[in-house]
Amino acid sequence: MTKYIDEMNYDELVEKSLRNVVYYALKIVEEQGLPGENHFYITFRTDFPGTIISKNLKIQYPESMTIVLQNQFENLVVHHNSFSVDLSFGGVLQTITIPYEAITYFADPYAKFGLSFEPDDYEAATELAEPQANRAAAQIANKAEVISIDNYRRKK
Numbered sequence: 321m322t323k324y325i326d327e328m329n330y331d332e333l334v335e336k337s338l339r340n341v342v343y344y345a346l347k348i349v350e351e352q353g354l355p356g357e358n359h360f361y362i363t364f365r366t367d368f369p370g371t372i373i374s375k376n377l378k379i380q381y382p383e384s385m386t387i388v389l390q391n392q393f394e395n396l397v398v399h400h401n402s403f404s405v406d407l408s409f410g411g412v413l414q415t416i417t418i419p420y421e422a423i424t425y426f427a428d429p430y431a432k433f434g435l436s437f438e439p440d441d442y443e444a445a446t447e448l449a450e451p452q453a454n455r456a457a458a459q460i461a462n463k464a465e466v467i468s469i470d471n472y473r474r475k476k
Contacts, residue, residue, distance in 0.1 A: 338435055339420045343398065345428070349389065350398045357430040359390035368422030370402060374414050384424065387416070 345360070363386040366373055377385070387407060389396070394406040395415070404417040427434035 335437065339423070339437070341435065342420055342423060342426045343400075343403075345426075346396065346398045346403050350396045350403075354390070358428050359388065359430060361425070361427045361429065362387050362389065362418070362423060363425035364418045364422040365424060366422075368419060370417070370419040371422050372404075372415075372417035374409075374416075377409060377414065377416070386425070 342362075348355070349360075363384060365371065365384050366378060366381050367383055373381075373385075387405075389405065392408055394413070396405045397403060401421075402417055402419040404415055406413050406415050408414075424437050425434070426437075
């Protein structure tokens with residue numbers, strides 16, 4: 321059943337559309353691998369519902385972590401609401417599953433492209449995620465233009 325709305329929430333529509341950019345970028349990589357020198361930095365909430373990581377990673381990264389999809393990843397599987405990938409942590413291959421709504425930062429430094437997301441359910445947790453996202457952002461700060469959806473949000 322479709323929920324009746326009494327007002328258009330354009331902020332929500334824009335954020336959903338920008339998250340689709342992440343989906344389609346990952347879908348290309350799933351189908352053909354990373355083209356050229358493209359690679360991704362993805363920061364996400366480890367405590368977001370539906371995020372699946374090992375207990376060891378959860379202890380090491382209780383709120384957020386950043387992964388890099390470049391040369392050493394396997395079995396990228398892109399679903400409509402999440403993706404999973406095998407990455408090596410300390411020499412141990414582990415599968416992680418990340419819902420798109422858990423992503424707080426996505427960047428492709430080679431393309432000079434980045435997106436920053438505000439997790440709706442974790443207003444207070446944003447402060448915890450920022451230091452790690454800022455470290456990844458600092459690595460590409462001189463190269464990438466980060467597009468924040470905050471520019472499109474209606475001021476309250």
